[in-house]
Amino acid sequence: MAGTLLGVGAGVFILALLWVLVLLLCVLLSRASGIARFSIIFVVLGALIITSVLLLLPRASEFPIPEVEVKIVDTFFIGRYVLLAFLGAIFLGGLFLVLIHHILEPIYAKPLRSS
Known part of the structure; x- marks a missing residue:
């Protein structure tokens, strides 16, 4: 049985992923207001x-x-x-630049209130 995982083929995993994404999208759309809430019907039909x-x-x-x-x-x-x-060197360089940007960000003094 070539191409099987846990005794089932890739189609079962594709269908499971499809329905998990549909359920997640339905949960997200149920929080919407107005006409967007009714798009759940089209998502399920699709x-x-x-x-x-x-x-x-x-x-x-x-x-x-x-x-x-x-x-x-x-x-x-x-x-x-x-x-x-x-790609690892690019990632580490980008991470270094982001951290340096956040570490060396200037902190401005707050103006004193005049009485």
Whole structure:
């Protein structure tokens, strides 16, 4: 069973993610006022349509394909680590600049009240 996790395929996780997002969006829209509150109906109907399309039109075939041993070779191994090091350096530099900006922010004295 290639492409399965916990005994189920990716479609189950896609449907679960879809409905979790729909429920979250419904909770957020229920706090809205006016006409925006009624858009929950369209969100649920859209999720029902997407779910029915995903259930009625599966991409996998009914008959399993005989498995052939596939040798996977990572040809971009060094480039990936160079890119990772570059992005890490950019992240650390940006973090350093943000912290310096907040640490070195001037604190202005409050004017004294004249009596």
